[in-house]
Amino acid sequence: ADLRGSQAKEEPMKKDTVQISSPDRLVYPEMQVSKQDVADYYERVMDWLLPGVAGRPLSVLRCPDGTQKACFFQKHHTAGMDVSTVSLQEEQGGRQDYLMVRDKTDVMQLVQFNSLEFHPWGALADSPDDCDRLVFDLDPSEQVSWATVKKAARQVRDLLEQLQLQSFVRTTGGKGLHVVAPLKPPVPWEDARQFARAFAESLAGAHPDTYIATASKKQRKGLIFVDYLRNGRGATSVCSYSLRARPGAAVATPLRWEELGRVKSSDAFHIRNLPQRLARLASDPWEEMTAIRQSLPDLPE
Numbered sequence: 001a002d003l004r005g006s007q008a009k010e011e012p013m014k015k016d017t018v019q020i021s022s023p024d025r026l027v028y029p030e031m032q033v034s035k036q037d038v039a040d041y042y043e044r045v046m047d048w049l050l051p052g053v054a055g056r057p058l059s060v061l062r063c064p065d066g067t068q069k070a071c072f073f074q075k076h077h078t079a080g081m082d083v084s085t086v087s088l089q090e091e092q093g094g095r096q097d098y099l100m101v102r103d104k105t106d107v108m109q110l111v112q113f114n115s116l117e118f119h120p121w122g123a124l125a126d127s128p129d130d131c132d133r134l135v136f137d138l139d140p141s142e143q144v145s146w147a148t149v150k151k152a153a154r155q156v157r158d159l160l161e162q163l164q165l166q167s168f169v170r171t172t173g174g175k176g177l178h179v180v181a182p183l184k185p186p187v188p189w190e191d192a193r194q195f196a197r198a199f200a201e202s203l204a205g206a207h208p209d210t211y212i213a214t215a216s217k218k219q220r221k222g223l224i225f226v227d228y229l230r231n232g233r234g235a236t237s238v239c240s241y242s243l244r245a246r247p248g249a250a251v252a253t254p255l256r257w258e259e260l261g262r263v264k265s266s267d268a269f270h271i272r273n274l275p276q277r278l279a280r281l282a283s284d285p286w287e288e289m290t291a292i293r294q295s296l297p298d299l300p301e
């Protein structure tokens with residue numbers, strides 16, 4: 001569905017301006033970026049952000065005293081938040097109201113609550129038990145060059161393509177890249193997890209000098225951890241156009257594969273230059289994703 005189109009019609013139904021308190025408080029002091037600057041950023045990218053995050057269970061990273069003080073992840077609705085929710089069964093325990101955004105007002109309300117990062121599930125709130133987005137989270141250890149990370153992402157793309165899966169790439173605004181493959185119709189999490197794990201292990205098995213598929217930090221030296229653990233019920237990945245709560249105010253940025261070669265680092269796009277990038281783009285680099293119908297292949301033996 002085209003969220004950009006439908007949004008304008010629905011807006012008058014809700015109170016559509018969120019008052020930003022403490023607008024001058026510095027959130028990224030090293031850049032002189034204030035809470036109002038963060039709010040202005042999210043207003044600016046709203047039509048690009050919403051398609052990747054709306055209608056999904058969501059965790060936010062909140063930094064009430066800026067990025068240089070303590071930040072915390074929040075996944076459940078708490079008192080006073082005038083934000084959409086979805087009631088879901090916990091992985092363990094009972095039902096809980098999870099945060100969700102439906103529209104601009106929800107996003108801005110979360111920004112008012114000092115949310116900087118947006119981390120949706122790879123599932124829609126209507127169908128929380130089924131994965132509609134596989135995420136291969138490439139996590140390079142310190143010794144791995146950016147050129148190697150980019151090469152790895154292309155290799156993941158090529159291997160997925162051999163399995164008839166089209167994929168998309170984004171910078172995370174951190175150190176690595178995410179390679180994302182949509183699944184339509186969505187598949188049960190157990191199948192998604194098994195596939196992602198088998199894929200990661202087969203990659204690491206074939207290229208043990210480049211990849212590792214186990215989470216152990218110790219063994220990762222010089223390698224790229226193919227983090228397949230994003231692919232489970234309740235797991236999240238940062239969404240496209242989310243800011244990162246790290247020095248530099250980098251933005252997780254979706255790219256066209258052809259652009260990847262020119263991108264200088266995972267944090268190349270940030271709060272100051274991302275709006276200029278959008279001004280130059282005719283459409284979102286991931287625009288085609290919504291039109292793709294593709295399924296998981298049978299698992300290799």
Ligand code: ATP
Nearest residue numbers: 073119137139172174175176177227236237238266
């Ligand atoms: P980088 O490129 O630096 O790895 P990243 O966003 O991929 O950036 P990861 O540490 O690999 O960071 O984490 C992948 C995803 O897992 C995050 O985007 C986030 O959604 C989720 N995640 C990681 N750590 C936590 C945490 N402590 N609590 C909740 N979710 C987390």
Ligand code: MN
Nearest residue numbers: 137138139176
């Ligand atoms: Mn990562």
Ligand code: MN
Nearest residue numbers: 137138139227
């Ligand atoms: Mn990771």
